[in-house]
Amino acid sequence: MGYSTFDHILLVIFSMIAAFIPRVIPLHIFATRKIPNWFNEWMKYVPVSLFTALVVKDIFINTKNYTFVGLDNVAKILAAILVMAIAYKTRSMGLSVVFGLIAVALLAFVVPI
Amino acid sequence: MKKEEPRWLEVLRVALPLCLSYVPIGLACGILLNKAGFNAILTLLVSLMVFSGGAQFLIASMLVTNAPIHTIVLMLFFLELRYALLGSSLSQYLRGTSKRFLYVFALHMNDENYAVNYLKFATDKEWRPGDALMVEHYTLLFWSVANLIGSIIGSFIHINLEIVDFALTAMFLYMIVMQLKNRLTILISFVSAGIAIVAMCLLKSTMGLIVATLIASLIGFALEDYLVKHGRERGYLLGRIKRGKKRPVSVPKSDAEGE
Numbered sequence: 581m582g583y584s585t586f587d588h589i590l591l592v593i594f595s596m597i598a599a600f601i602p603r604v605i606p607l608h609i610f611a612t613r614k615i616p617n618w619f620n621e622w623m624k625y626v627p628v629s630l631f632t633a634l635v636v637k638d639i640f641i642n643t644k645n646y647t648f649v650g651l652d653n654v655a656k657i658l659a660a661i662l663v664m665a666i667a668y669k670t671r672s673m674g675l676s677v678v679f680g681l682i683a684v685a686l687l688a689f690v691v692p693i
Numbered sequence: 694m695k696k697e698e699p700r701w702l703e704v705l706r707v708a709l710p711l712c713l714s715y716v717p718i719g720l721a722c723g724i725l726l727n728k729a730g731f732n733a734i735l736t737l738l739v740s741l742m743v744f745s746g747g748a749q750f751l752i753a754s755m756l757v758t759n760a761p762i763h764t765i766v767l768m769l770f771f772l773e774l775r776y777a778l779l780g781s782s783l784s785q786y787l788r789g790t791s792k793r794f795l796y797v798f799a800l801h802m803n804d805e806n807y808a809v810n811y812l813k814f815a816t817d818k819e820w821r822p823g824d825a826l827m828v829e830h831y832t833l834l835f836w837s838v839a840n841l842i843g844s845i846i847g848s849f850i851h852i853n854l855e856i857v858d859f860a861l862t863a864m865f866l867y868m869i870v871m872q873l874k875n876r877l878t879i880l881i882s883f884v885s886a887g888i889a890i891v892a893m894c895l896l897k898s899t900m901g902l903i904v905a906t907l908i909a910s911l912i913g914f915a916l917e918d919y920l921v922k923h924g925r926e927r928g929y930l931l932g933r934i935k936r937g938k939k940r941p942v943s944v945p946k947s948d949a950e951g952e
Contacts, residue, residue, distance in 0.1 A: 582759060588735055591762050595752060596742040598770040604799035606781035615781045618914075625881050625913030626906060627775045628872040631865040632882040633889035633905040634751070638862040640890060643758045646897040648890055656859060663863045667870040673805065674714030680863030681721065685856050693855050 635660070655687035701827065707813065708828045711805050712835035715746075719836050721860040722749050723843020728854055729756035736844040740837040745803050747868070748772055749840070750861035757854070760899050768899060771906055779807045783825075786814040790822050798822070801829040804868070877917060877930040885909035 583591075606615070639656045642649050651657060663680040670676070684693065719740075726736045726749065739749055748769050755765045780799060787795060810825040873879055885905050893901030920931055 583730060583756065585732075585735075587762060588731060591752065591756075591765060592735060592739050592742060594762070594766040595739065595748065595769050598766050599743045599745060599748055599773045599776075600800055602770070602773045603776040603780050603802055604796060606777045607784050607787065607795050607799050610781040610784040620778065620781075621917065622910060622914045623775065623778045624917075625878070625910035626771070628869060628878050628882050629885040629909035629913065630771055630775075630902070630906040631869045631872070632885040633902045633909075635862055635865050635869065636886045636889045637893060637899070637902060638754075638858070638865075641893050643899075646893050646901075648894055656862065659859060660862065660866055663866045664870055667867040671871070672714065673864065673867050674717060676867040677721070677860050677863045678717050680866070681856065681860055684859040685853075688853070688856060 653693060654691040655684050655693040658687055658691070659683040700824070704824050704827045705831060707809065708806070708831040711809055711828075712831055715805075715832060715835045716839045718746055718860065718864065719839025720843035720846065721857055722746060722753070723840040723845075724847035724852060725750060725753040725843075725854070725857055725860070726840070727844045727847030728852075728857075729753040731756075731844065733841060733844045733848075737837055737841045740840040741833070742800075743769075744801055744833055744836060745773065746836075746864060747804075747861075750864065754858055754861060755899060757858075758899070764899055768902060771903060775804075776802065779804070783807065783811060783814070786825075787822050794822065794826070798826055798829065801826070801833050803832070806832045873934065875931050875933055877913065877920070880930065881909050881913040881916075884912055 637643065639653055639660060640649060641647070659680050662683050663676050666679050667673075667676040687693070722740075723736055726739070727733075729752070731739065731753075739752065743749060743752075751768060751772060752765060755768065779802065783802075787798065790798075806829050809828055810820075813820040813828075814825065869882060873882070885908075888908050889901055889905035891901075892904040893899070895901070896904070917931065920926070920928060925931060
């Protein structure tokens with residue numbers, strides 16, 4: 581891989597800044613002022629859009645050359661459906677992740693991951 | 694003989710279920726970061742500094758795909774942008790605290806301890822900002838230690854990376870499910886999926902994720918605005934999805950947005 585330890589340290593520092601700014605600014609500003617409406621309205625759709633895009637990348641995209649793989653990753657697709665069902669029923673992140681991992685590990689024996 | 698419970702123990706009792714659910718996820722995250730080339734110290738550092746499961750998994754999986762640093766940081770920024778919403782909804786409870794307190798509080802806030810604290814603030818009059826910060830620190834402790842142990846385990850054993858990597862996918866799937874409040878969010882999720890595939894295949898990079906996030910969220914924003922202005926708040930797309938008998942846990946009434 582093409583990263584040095586310095587790159588990693590740099591990444592950690594920048595990550596911290598990238599993580600800190602969105603958390604602190606609203607706490608800072610909105611402790612005294614009101615939140616603008618358009619911001620709230622827009623923010624409502626950022627997480628769902630981003631999470632979906634990330635899931636799609638994990639399941640349907642080959643990240644070596646960025647091609648669409650269709651339904652090739654059967655194990656991940658089946659496990660993903662299971663995870664959504666567990667998440668909907670239990671609303672527990674721990675259970676969703678643990679059963680998702682178990683499912684994908686078991687399915688990998690019989691179908692392509 | 695029952696004595697008054699010390700405050701730290703009481704708060705620990707509130708935080709413990711969350712702390713324990715961090716253990717398996719933290720282990721998986723530590724293993725992945727180790728496989729992505731992070732040593733134990735860096736793993737501990739990133740857990741303490743970033744303290745976000747999604748962000749750390751993302752760092753690991755993007756390092757594995759050799760993404761450039763600036764793309765990773767930009768993705769992280771978008772990923773963490775949701776905290777702006779969480780932060781603003783908690784801010785009303787944190788009035789009158791010092792600047793320093795706010796900084797520490799913001800640094801150690803994440804999705805799950807936010808949910809716990811929000812619920813406590815909304816339902817428990819005795820819940821103080823100091824207690825909320827203590828919840829954050831308990832969760833931070835469990836998360837960091839689990840990451841550290843995961844990182845050490847990862848350097849000893851060989852694990853199929855593709856399987857552990859699914860922990861991230863599962864976590865995002867969980868978060869998507871938690872976000873689905875009306876049919877419009879489901880629609881936007883599909884819109885984002887479509888754009889993500891096209892954009893990533895065209896751009897040949899993870900920039901496609903950012904493009905998809907921006908376009909899909911703006912479409913959602915515009916569509917909702919349009920529907921509300923045309924008096925369709927109670928229509929098919931914006932009507933709340935009815936859940937079964939089970940009530941959503943931990944998300945009180947109209948403040949479900951940020952979670």
